[in-house]
Amino acid sequence: MGIVLRTRGWRVVHTLQNYIIKGQLEHLNADPALVAKLANRAIFVGENADHKLHPLQYVSDCLHAGKFSDSIALGIMGVLIENGANINGYGGWKEDTPLLAAIGYYQTDIAHFLLDKGADYTQVGFHGATALHWAAWTGQDSLVSALLQFPVDYDVPDHDFGATPLLYGIHGYFRGGEMNERNQIQCIRILLSKGANPYHKDKEGNDAWQYIKGRQGHEIFDLLPKQMP
Structure with missing residues (x-):
């Protein structure tokens, strides 16, 4: 009997997974009881x-895998949240939340949607970094601006570094790779305009000037104070 119950449970979860991966928003809208039952049930992926x-x-x-459009993703997320999905996912220490995952995938509209729905912008994910860290690193300037509308600590250090x-933002500009070439300069400009401290040193004693040293970073140099303290 136990095996039968687990099999049935797997089939139900698998149904939700199929609805999502196929972008079948109409099926999710038609079965709110199923969505409510499984809105926080883990889906297991990988080989x-x-x-x-x-x-x-x-x-x-x-969405990142190209299974459907942004509008379908927003619709599915809306149905999940309306039926009890925890907007912060499982929220484990240094584990990505849905907000952090969306930022990491450059899904700016999704991230804005989750923020508007009340996602926790202080939760830390990979490297113990916040949504503001990753928005700056990925060069999503509209998200940096949106996050700074909340009472965030814009000088909060990440856990690992x-x-x-x-x-x-500076690191993402120089070290993020071709895919990450976005609007880091504007992110840096916004953070500095809000009072972000360029003199802060990371665990290795590097401040903003050390992050730029030896690189073709004249645009960033022009944004920083002209004199060291």
Whole structure:
């Protein structure tokens, strides 16, 4: 009997997973009872089905994989949230929340939607960094501006490196790779205009000037104070 129950449970979760991966928003709208039952039930993915995702995060994964459009993703997330999905996912220490996952996938509209729905912008994910760190690193300037409308600590260091969102923006500009070439300069400009501290040193003793040293970073140099303290 136990095996039968687990099998049935898997089939129900698998149904939700299929609805999501196929972008079948109409089926989700038609079965709110199913959505409510499974809105926070883990979906396991990966070659060995050993990577656990919250359903909201799974939507971002599917969007990133090109399974459907932004509008479908927003619709699915809306249905999940309306039926009890925890907007912050499982919220483990240094684990991505749906907001952090969306930022990491450059899903700016999704991230704005989650913020508008009340996502926790202070939760830390990979490297113990916040949404503001990753918005700056990925060069999503509209998200940096949106996050700064909240009472965020714009000089908060991450856990692993002791780097602030400003340092993440500089690092992302130089070290993020071709895919990450976005609007880091504007992110840096916004953070400095709000009072971000360029003199903050990370755990290795590097401040904003050390992050730029030896690189073709004249645009950033022009944004920084002209004299060291």
